Amino acid sequence: MTLAFQGSLLDSGGEATAGPLGSSVQRTVLSRGAWIDVLPGWVRGADALFGRLVQAVPWRAEKRQMYDRVVDVPRLLCFYPEDTLLPDPVLDQAGQELNAHYGEELGEPFRTAGLCLYRDGQDSVAWHGDTTGRGSTEDTMVAIISLGAPRALLLRPRGGGPGLRRDLGHGDLLVMGGSCQRTWEHAVPKTSRASGPRISVQFRPRGVR
Ligand SMILES: O=C(O)CCC(=O)C(=O)O
Numbered sequence: 502m503t504l505a506f507q508g509s510l511l512d513s514g515g516e517a518t519a520g521p522l523g524s525s526v527q528r529t530v531l532s533r534g535a536w537i538d539v540l541p542g543w544v545r546g547a548d549a550l551f552g553r554l555v556q557a558v559p560w561r562a563e564k565r566q567m568y569d570r571v572v573d574v575p576r577l578l579c580f581y582p583e584d585t586l587l588p589d590p591v592l593d594q595a596g597q598e599l600n601a602h603y604g605e606e607l608g609e610p611f612r613t614a615g616l617c618l619y620r621d622g623q624d625s626v627a628w629h630g631d632t633t634g635r636g637s638t639e640d641t642m643v644a645i646i647s648l649g650a651p652r653a654l655l656l657r658p659r660g661g662g663p664g665l666r667r668d669l670g671h672g673d674l675l676v677m678g679g680s681c682q683r684t685w686e687h688a689v690p691k692t693s694r695a696s697g698p699r700i701s702v703q704f705r706p707r708g709v710r
Pocket of ligand 1: 615654688689701703
């Protein structure tokens with residue numbers, strides 16, 4: 502696949518690595534037991550990793566029913582279930598570091614990885630919480646690594662109230678925790694601005710989708 506991508510001037514250009522998560526992770530406490538953690542530029546050499554994933558991942562175009570029509574899902578996807586080989590060793594390393602940092606608080610490991618490729622500003626995901634599984638009834642965590650061109654990830658409380666926005670790309674980490682999947686929603690809206698491609702890698706525990 503060929504996608505025009507402009508790397509970050511801040512990217513180290515070296516080997517991609519995801520090091521230990523320390524005290525530099527910044528937590529923002531939201532309402533109703535939800536929170537987010539953010540660590541900008543966590544994955545070093547993220548642009549090289551982005552380039553490898555574009556090529557190595559068997560990206561799939563999906564369709565979904567919308568009222569009486571079947572429409573294209575506006576992004577490409579690939580899901581790695583529990584105990585499958587991830588498409589790059591840096592993602593295994595990232596998963597291990599996430600488990601080392603969050604394992605005690607989460608009470609279980611992150612086990613699956615969902616990858617999404619937003620090819621340009623017209624690709625998007627609508628407002629939702631990850632409530633297909635246990636996230637509808639239990640506190641949990643979803644950890645997202647963003648690679649490639651930054652896109653806005655918006656969060657808003659269900660039922661109304663002020664939301665927030667984080668622009669994520671180039672190796673940034675955002676973790677949604679506590680009740681975030683059932684009391685808040687998140688979205689990556691379309692943008693009419695020129696936007697390069699972005700990959701989102703979401704680590705989730707067993708039974709959370
Ligand atoms: O692009 C992102 O980082 C968000 C992805 C997401 O919310 C999802 O796939 O459920």
